[in-house]
Amino acid sequence: MLSNKEKQLIKKEETFCSNTYNPLPVVLKKGKGVYVWDVHCKKYLDFLSSYSAVNQGHCNSKILRSFTRQARRLTLTSRGFYNSELGDSLEYITKTFGYDKMLPMNSGAEAVESAIKICRKWGHEVKGIKKDVAKIITCNGNFHGRTTTIISFSSSKGSKENFGPLTPGFEIIDYNNIKQLEDVLKKDKNIAGFLVEPIQGEGGVVVPDDGYLSKSKKLCEKYNVLFIADEIQTGIGRTGKLLASWHEDIIPDIVILGKALSAGFYPVSGVLTSKDIMSVMQVGSHGSTFGGNPLAGVVAKASIKYTLDYKLSENAENLGKIFRDGLEEIKSRRKIIKGIRGKGLLNAIILDCDIKSKIPWNICLSMKDNGLLAKPTQGNKIRFAPPLVINKRQIKKALKIIDLSLSEF
Ligand SMILES: *Cc1c(COP(=O)(O)O)cnc(C)c1O
Numbered sequence: 001m002l003s004n005k006e007k008q009l010i011k012k013e014e015t016f017c018s019n020t021y022n023p024l025p026v027v028l029k030k031g032k033g034v035y036v037w038d039v040h041c042k043k044y045l046d047f048l049s050s051y052s053a054v055n056q057g058h059c060n061s062k063i064l065r066s067f068t069r070q071a072r073r074l075t076l077t078s079r080g081f082y083n084s085e086l087g088d089s090l091e092y093i094t095k096t097f098g099y100d101k102m103l104p105m106n107s108g109a110e111a112v113e114s115a116i117k118i119c120r121k122w123g124h125e126v127k128g129i130k131k132d133v134a135k136i137i138t139c140n141g142n143f144h145g146r147t148t149t150i151i152s153f154s155s156s157k158g159s160k161e162n163f164g165p166l167t168p169g170f171e172i173i174d175y176n177n178i179k180q181l182e183d184v185l186k187k188d189k190n191i192a193g194f195l196v197e198p199i200q201g202e203g204g205v206v207v208p209d210d211g212y213l214s215k216s217k218k219l220c221e222k223y224n225v226l227f228i229a230d231e232i233q234t235g236i237g238r239t240g241k242l243l244a245s246w247h248e249d250i251i252p253d254i255v256i257l258g259k260a261l262s263a264g265f266y267p268v269s270g271v272l273t274s275k276d277i278m279s280v281m282q283v284g285s286h287g288s289t290f291g292g293n294p295l296a297g298v299v300a301k302a303s304i305k306y307t308l309d310y311k312l313s314e315n316a317e318n319l320g321k322i323f324r325d326g327l328e329e330i331k332s333r334r335k336i337i338k339g340i341r342g343k344g345l346l347n348a349i350i351l352d353c354d355i356k357s358k359i360p361w362n363i364c365l366s367m368k369d370n371g372l373l374a375k376p377t378q379g380n381k382i383r384f385a386p387p388l389v390i391n392k393r394q395i396k397k398a399l400k401i402i403d404l405s406l407s408e409f
Helices: 006-016 061-073 086-097 108-127 178-187 210-221 244-248 292-309 311-334 357-370 393-406
Strands: 026-034 033-038 043-047 099-106 135-139 170-173 191-196 226-230 255-259 267-274 337-343 346-349 375-377 381-384
Touching: 026 357, 033 099, 043 292, 043 393, 061 292, 086 099, 086 267, 099 108, 099 292, 108 191, 108 226, 108 255, 108 267, 135 178, 170 178, 178 191, 178 210, 191 210, 210 244, 244 393, 292 311, 311 337, 311 346, 311 393, 357 375, 357 381, 357 393, 375 381
Parallel strands: 135 170, 135 191, 191 226, 226 255
Antiparallel strands: 026 033, 033 043, 099 267, 255 267, 337 346, 346 381
16 A cells, blocks of 8 residues: 555655656665665665676675765766776776776767767778678567667567667677577678677567577678677676676677666766777767766776675575575475576566466565565566575565465466
8 A cells, every 4th residue: 555655645646757767665764785675664675686787785884985975076077078987997997897988978878979980980990891881680579678769679569669760780680599590690781780788788688599509600700790799788797797698708899888887876888999000999989978087987986896705696606596596495386487598697587477467566565564565567577686685585585475475477
């Protein structure tokens, strides 16, 4: 039951904010670590983690300290000037991930846009594709953000309908299908890149077959095409390694980061690549007023440092196994779960119901009442992605809540 206060706050948000989301009816006021509290101080385990932007936990006190220290000192210079933090931060980040350079941006979609621009320019200037005909391969079921160009290769009707004219230059193939990738690469000489998520997060936590990424990478090398990993959701420890690509020991030509690069404090994203590839971007070819500001630099460095210092990838790997084992045990008793999939702490259950069914939503409402927040994705799936600072006791508690909530269905 919602209180009058909650009803009022929800009404106000719905009245004055664009209605582009369908939020769970809970009004949050405070967060710490894996927990969030609503306006009546009811505590919840947050199993959405702001779509994996708060891997390091809500209001992480170490990162908060770096953030406030820098916020008091200097926040924005624009890249019209140098600043005291950017070089140091990007040195730390590029060395950690094993790249030469990073193009700093703000939101995930902007970083994807930037990667597309780098890739196209590389295609035209280095690979030698004729002017303005370079193509990029993407996959069905992808999610790469919401700009006009990015939605042009989205499979989701709602995200592209009536937003045309759409941007040309994308070839869409099935995810997890090596043969289709090779067929396109073989017949089309104008391909500059392959843009792929190591696990399709928004697509419903779709984990490809073992070897898919490494085989794709090999094909890209064979056909002189850039392998671009969108690790905005899978990166920064989420799947049990700092990058999900590392599960298959591959080094993408370009890596896109966002979300947890910010630890939830401040939008910060970036494109990592080699000196050679980045060299196509010259003075005047790209820019962003906020991209590369000292506050974002400090936050990004602190977010990565915390992830490494506190071994969040290892924690995601270990607790992810315990979590999936627990879900399997629940599945053996509760027929409503049809499948379980995921890696590290990016997991989902597939429910035995229709895509249009209200059951997933009602299960999320029930879990909310029992103290755990998660959301349905792609109709009949529920994604579970807690902050990576979660411990074993909290995982066990979450499993109890999930089990209890499913018992009603
Ligand atoms: C969230 C997400 C994006 C878009 O990030 P925004 O910050 O919302 O623009 C892009 N790619 C993937 C894989 C994502 O999960």
